[in-house]
Amino acid sequence: MVIHMSMPVCYVGLLTSLLCLLSCVRVGETLEGPPGSVCPGLGNVTQECCEGWVRAGETCTVRTSPDNRGTEFVVGFMQNYEDVNSTSEPELELFLTSASSEPANVTIAAPGANYTEHLVVTTAAVQLVTLPLSLMLNGTERAQKGVQVTADREIILYGVNKERHTTDGFLGLPVDVLGKEYFVASYTALDWSLPSEFAVFGVENGTSVNVTLKGWVYHDGRDYYPESVITFTLDRLEAVQIQGRYGSDLTGSRIVSDKPVSVMSGVRCTYVPKEYCCCDHLVEHVPPVNTWGRRFVTVPLAVREAGDIFRLVAARDNTTVNVTGVHVSPRTLDAGDFWELDLWNSTDTHMTIASSLPIMVLQFSKGQESDNITTDPFMMYLPPVEQFAADYTFATVDALTSTAYTNFVNIVIKTSETSGLTYDGNPLPNATTWSPIPDTDQSATQLYIATNGTHKIKHQSAIVTFSLLYYGFSSYDSVGFPGGLRLASISGGCDVTEPIAGDGVDNDCDQLVDEELLNGIDDDSDGLIDEDLADINHDVDECGLGWADCHPDAVCVNTHGSYKCVCKPGFTGDGKTCWARSTCAAYGDPHYITFDGGTHHFQGACTYTLAQNCHNHTLPYFNVETRNENRYGNPRVSYVTDVTVEVYNHRIVVEKNKIVYIDHVITTLPAEPRAGLTVKFVGLYVTIETDFGLKVSFDGNHRAEVVLPDLYRSALCGLCGNYNGDVSDEYLTPDGTQAATDVQFGNSWKVEREGEQCIENPEPPAQCSDALQQIASELCGTLNDPNSVFAPCYSTLNPESTVETCMYDMCALDGDLTSPCNNLQAYADSCAEAGINIGTWRNATFCPLSCPGNSHYSSCASACPATCTDVSAPQYCNFTCVKFSPSTLLSRKQSLQLLCQRLSCHLYRRVCTSVL
Numbered sequence: 001m002v003i004h005m006s007m008p009v010c011y012v013g014l015l016t017s018l019l020c021l022l023s024c025v026r027v028g029e030t031l032e033g034p035p036g037s038v039c040p041g042l043g044n045v046t047q048e049c050c051e052g053w054v055r056a057g058e059t060c061t062v063r064t065s066p067d068n069r070g071t072e073f074v075v076g077f078m079q080n081y082e083d084v085n086s087t088s089e090p091e092l093e094l095f096l097t098s099a100s101s102e103p104a105n106v107t108i109a110a111p112g113a114n115y116t117e118h119l120v121v122t123t124a125a126v127q128l129v130t131l132p133l134s135l136m137l138n139g140t141e142r143a144q145k146g147v148q149v150t151a152d153r154e155i156i157l158y159g160v161n162k163e164r165h166t167t168d169g170f171l172g173l174p175v176d177v178l179g180k181e182y183f184v185a186s187y188t189a190l191d192w193s194l195p196s197e198f199a200v201f202g203v204e205n206g207t208s209v210n211v212t213l214k215g216w217v218y219h220d221g222r223d224y225y226p227e228s229v230i231t232f233t234l235d236r237l238e239a240v241q242i243q244g245r246y247g248s249d250l251t252g253s254r255i256v257s258d259k260p261v262s263v264m265s266g267v268r269c270t271y272v273p274k275e276y277c278c279c280d281h282l283v284e285h286v287p288p289v290n291t292w293g294r295r296f297v298t299v300p301l302a303v304r305e306a307g308d309i310f311r312l313v314a315a316r317d318n319t320t321v322n323v324t325g326v327h328v329s330p331r332t333l334d335a336g337d338f339w340e341l342d343l344w345n346s347t348d349t350h351m352t353i354a355s356s357l358p359i360m361v362l363q364f365s366k367g368q369e370s371d372n373i374t375t376d377p378f379m380m381y382l383p384p385v386e387q388f389a390a391d392y393t394f395a396t397v398d399a400l401t402s403t404a405y406t407n408f409v410n411i412v413i414k415t416s417e418t419s420g421l422t423y424d425g426n427p428l429p430n431a432t433t434w435s436p437i438p439d440t441d442q443s444a445t446q447l448y449i450a451t452n453g454t455h456k457i458k459h460q461s462a463i464v465t466f467s468l469l470y471y472g473f474s475s476y477d478s479v480g481f482p483g484g485l486r487l488a489s490i491s492g493g494c495d496v497t498e499p500i501a502g503d504g505v506d507n508d509c510d511q512l513v514d515e516e517l518l519n520g521i522d523d524d525s526d527g528l529i530d531e532d533l534a535d536i537n538h539d540v541d542e543c544g545l546g547w548a549d550c551h552p553d554a555v556c557v558n559t560h561g562s563y564k565c566v567c568k569p570g571f572t573g574d575g576k577t578c579w580a581r582s583t584c585a586a587y588g589d590p591h592y593i594t595f596d597g598g599t600h601h602f603q604g605a606c607t608y609t610l611a612q613n614c615h616n617h618t619l620p621y622f623n624v625e626t627r628n629e630n631r632y633g634n635p636r637v638s639y640v641t642d643v644t645v646e647v648y649n650h651r652i653v654v655e656k657n658k659i660v661y662i663d664h665v666i667t668t669l670p671a672e673p674r675a676g677l678t679v680k681f682v683g684l685y686v687t688i689e690t691d692f693g694l695k696v697s698f699d700g701n702h703r704a705e706v707v708l709p710d711l712y713r714s715a716l717c718g719l720c721g722n723y724n725g726d727v728s729d730e731y732l733t734p735d736g737t738q739a740a741t742d743v744q745f746g747n748s749w750k751v752e753r754e755g756e757q758c759i760e761n762p763e764p765p766a767q768c769s770d771a772l773q774q775i776a777s778e779l780c781g782t783l784n785d786p787n788s789v790f791a792p793c794y795s796t797l798n799p800e801s802t803v804e805t806c807m808y809d810m811c812a813l814d815g816d817l818t819s820p821c822n823n824l825q826a827y828a829d830s831c832a833e834a835g836i837n838i839g840t841w842r843n844a845t846f847c848p849l850s851c852p853g854n855s856h857y858s859s860c861a862s863a864c865p866a867t868c869t870d871v872s873a874p875q876y877c878n879f880t881c882v883k884f885s886p887s888t889l890l891s892r893k894q895s896l897q898l899l900c901q902r903l904s905c906h907l908y909r910r911v912c913t914s915v916l
Helices: 415-420 742-748 770-784 800-812 818-833 893-902
Strands: 009-013 045-049 053-056 059-062 070-075 091-098 104-110 115-121 127-131 147-163 166-171 179-183 196-202 207-212 217-219 222-224 229-234 239-243 254-270 280-285 293-297 309-314 319-324 331-333 338-342 352-365 378-382 391-395 406-414 421-423 442-449 454-459 466-474 477-482 554-558 563-567 571-573 578-587 591-593 599-601 607-613 622-631 634-647 650-655 659-662 671-674 677-682 685-690 695-698 704-709
Touching: 070 196, 070 254, 091 104, 091 115, 091 391, 104 127, 115 127, 147 280, 147 391, 166 254, 166 378, 196 207, 196 229, 217 239, 229 239, 280 378, 280 477, 309 319, 331 338, 352 466, 352 477, 378 466, 391 466, 406 415, 406 454, 415 421, 415 442, 563 571, 571 704, 578 607, 578 818, 591 800, 599 742, 599 800, 607 704, 622 704, 634 685, 634 695, 634 800, 650 671, 650 685, 659 671, 704 818, 770 800, 770 818, 800 818
Parallel strands: 166 280, 166 477, 378 477
Antiparallel strands: 009 045, 053 059, 070 147, 091 127, 091 147, 104 115, 104 147, 147 166, 179 254, 196 239, 196 254, 207 229, 207 254, 217 222, 254 280, 293 352, 309 338, 309 352, 319 331, 319 352, 352 378, 391 454, 406 442, 406 466, 421 454, 466 477, 554 563, 571 578, 578 591, 578 704, 591 599, 607 622, 622 634, 634 650, 650 659, 671 677, 677 685, 685 695, 695 704
């Protein structure tokens, strides 16, 4: 679609600065740009549209999702039956509503009828506009009878061609999803005077069209026979209507153009099936072939007793079609062939249809005399499963007769997701019944629409898609069409593209669109995170509505497109299950704070068991080991240098400087080795988290932390103690005896590693001089100051043990000033873990933090920084804020996307080959 406004562009030189290169993400084709770009350029200069915009002539325009919502439509009306005995006038109607919460300014123009209408439509109601009858095409004619509808924001459009007892409607398709190849959808003609028909409308001037016919046609003064080709040229809003001759059924006729066109298709008026009265107009706005799919689920029409008729139309030769739910053999179709299935007297048969190549499926309502139910024929396009959407806005249609339509919608959705549907903001009616579809995970319902007007049906999750087909029955009359659908180009070639939330594009080429939430989780289980994002504006506030299934000890966070449950401070878990928890930490010249709150110091420079499930085999097994190394050339001082976690049959090693190995393979974070096990950056830490409440964090320098639920009470062993609530027995060794000293206790938990040379029994630190003792007391005493920035945490975490370890390290390291900073950081991190942000305590002169290039220090930054693998992480992050953040240069999603591309990364599964 084209929005005629001035849009942002970027002028990019091939060798320009990094700042310039990061100012826009390249989308679509580049435009020729003038020299003298806004960035100091070298070499050729190009002009490119920024992220979220695409080229439209010499300007850029907003890129929107390919679906039935749009800002420009070209539609028209084919010839309907003329009832000479009718006392009411036929009507050509458009139904319009805004697709967003904002009103839309709409213009309807039909130059061929000298007609223009301006109106404002809102999402609260559907506006009905009646068009001049002169716009209806007649016979095999060529005329300027196209109708253009434009809006300043996306709208939804339906068209209804209404005559007494012969009405049908269509869902309008916007210009941005129109294509260059179509196949005609029609039915057997009743007689020569009520032919099969279709109409092609020009969208651009000078459009060349070729039609390969499936039946006899008289056009432009001559006869055409089946398989012959009609060629004509269309200008904008010009239409050519072609009708069958000798009762020919034109279904399967192929339309090919050199520019996008709009195609209406159906029958002037016919019986369905041919043996049963009465005649009704059939029409659909046919989608182009590139939007067709391969998987379909059918649902019978409500209240009917004679069953339904389906037609399956192929676009390519050698298309194999399999149908389950009825006793038929697979069939192979060539391009333009169709397979008709009459489910006679079948009121509860659901079919599943699978094809080797894309097909079009049409559902037909039978005539009233087939079962004497108040209704009549209509033709309805069935969206493939690949094009199901997550929300729909539709309006009921009124009848020209005194008998109002009885309205229904058919819905197909995954069985496990039915409870998430809402109808006008409320749960579905209690009387709603679901029918499981055999051999699938889908269920269907025929929902009665009790009140006329505008209605909205959506799912609370933007990635749970479903189909919605609207239809209405009246006496010898009916209407039916899709309530909406996606129209992504999925049947042709595919190129991997960068995702923009809700773009409706198959970004990862899996023939599905928008199947991921912006939540850092691999929602579609394809090994990628946030690679094909659903619309973040599809926002149902599950938290506010009380729909979230969070644990009582968790808080619900609206992630705008979904929600996430986060355990409150003092608890651990995935938010849907939370347990009271305890924390063990090793930091500095290692000091150990046990699960039971005890403190001990041990400077061994080997590998040790920090925490392990030793005694409760009904709980998930895990093992956490730390390796210590001497630092500063001092054999009396050691620090944690790597952490190993064994859980769920995976081995995860986090080395110094945050290098991560998973099962011996170096890995870029975030990663999810299996369901319920994640490894990601959280502030300064690499954090390993499981679905049973274990969380292990390591800052890559000295501090390791283990968080466990109280389910593990009395089940543990290692340097973190047994977690039994008794501090007096913290020194238990592997043989169950109590160690006499810190060194004896530490050495008892040494892990033998082949080839490792280590110091088991280090000498104790040297005695601290009085002068150094005084300095240490002053620096570390910051934690005793009631006016300190740390004071808000004192009532939750007693700082005395940290003061003690701080002074210990300063003495052991002969006054090294990094030791008090490490200890203060450890205390601040423990406070943050408890839900208390103590604010900024570092500055340029006191404990300055040296950040990597292109980053800066922050006391409360996103716990989920953007990475090459997950550029959207900060947008859905809901963890406690942490120290350190990416700089503003790289915090913008589009900047990092481009940067990652420039670092020779592979899209989505990126492994950077160079660093900043």
